[in-house]
Amino acid sequence: MNPLVSIVIPFYNDPYVREALESALAQTYKPLEIIVVNDGSERETDILYRLEGAGRIKVVHQPNRGTASALNAGFRLAAGHYAAWLSSDDRFRHDKIERQVRFMQGGGWAISHTAFRLMSGEGIAEKDPILLPEGSMLQFYRSMLLSNTVNGCTVMMERTLFNRMGGFNEKLPYTHDYELWLRTVLSGYPIGYLRVPLTDYRVHSAMGTVKHGAAIERELESVRNTYLPRLKRLIGTLEERT
Template sequence: MRPSVTIVIPFYNCGYVNQALQSALEQTYGPLEIIVVDDGSTTHTGMLQPYLPYIHYLGKANGGTASALNHGIRHASGEYIAWLSSDDIYHRDKINNQVSYMVEHAAYISHTNFNFINQYSQITTHQAAVFPSIPEFYRLFQQGNPVNGCTVMFKKELFTHIGLFDEFLPYTHDLDMWYRVMLAGYPFPFLNEALVNYRWHDEMGTKKHWPAVEQEYHITQARYKDRFSQLLNGFS
């Protein structure tokens, strides 16, 4: 039997959630569970109505993306967990191809390539991620966060080893997780297939809160700087 997968979709006042849900439901892989975590939304909740028979809907008070992800992960039944933001879109074979890749590589975590799309779902950049080598991939963390969270798939067991997302980090919970993964010695392999359409639009949190995002990024990076530098030295 193929391993089961849970897609966790954090949702907060997002007008694109129907497109995200449709892409999750159209996956070619099974067994598949879809969990939508409504993080205290006050708008666009009606978009969920047609999908309720096909998903697990979890409501909660607003606490941010990390808390929504953690809530979904705790309730997930899948052996593997995939994260899909409510404004992004999965390609039909995203789950199928990534599960096959992870089983083949005995991986606890992996990430894939992606395309950028605009507010009209038009692709603006193809194959956005470029990682010439594993050392180069690790070095990119000195400049920013090179991993798109919605391309990532986890083996659920991983969270029992390194913990869940840090809910005190509203913007860099993903970067904090990648640091913990790498410092714990887990390989972070890259499947070079564009299996996600990542939407760049004016209402996204990264754009609306950029000064706060940038400030928190520097704090998170500083927290791991010394230990991560030692890890990088191992590639020299």
């Protein structure tokens, strides 16, 4: 019997949420639960109530506290063995959950991420995916020294691991994902990589990385400096073994 998977969608006034929900509902994998965390939205909520009333999704309402808080609320409510994050402006490929569960079970991974495609505000996905270079876990850790090479909306993790790690740091409005991936790796849980594009990542003028670029860069530098010494030690240990 397949394990239950929870898809968590944090949502705040996003006009693209319908596409995200349709992509979650169209997944080939079963059993599945879809949890939308309404983070104080005042717009674009009609579809949430309609799908909730039909029993197709669960909706959690909270005052606007930011993405990290909304993700934590959704992941903590999740009942799945695995949990996945889908931003309300992005889109899963129809077999995303099925292929990633198979990958995680086959490799014994507690957390994994995948390749992805960029798409326009109009929902047109680029032909060529964003792929990490093929290489070892050591090379991946080296890349994490420089930047966040894990797209959060491609991540699936065991819910018990999320609970063990304590969730996302709500004091970090922009880099809560990068900080959690670093904390997870340094706690002894390597992040598996499925080199297949299974998420469409929307690039548009209202996205946070466009509106808050300077603040994101400052916060990224702070997180990097916090974990840099420990990550360098881990890399050094792995280098000694090769």
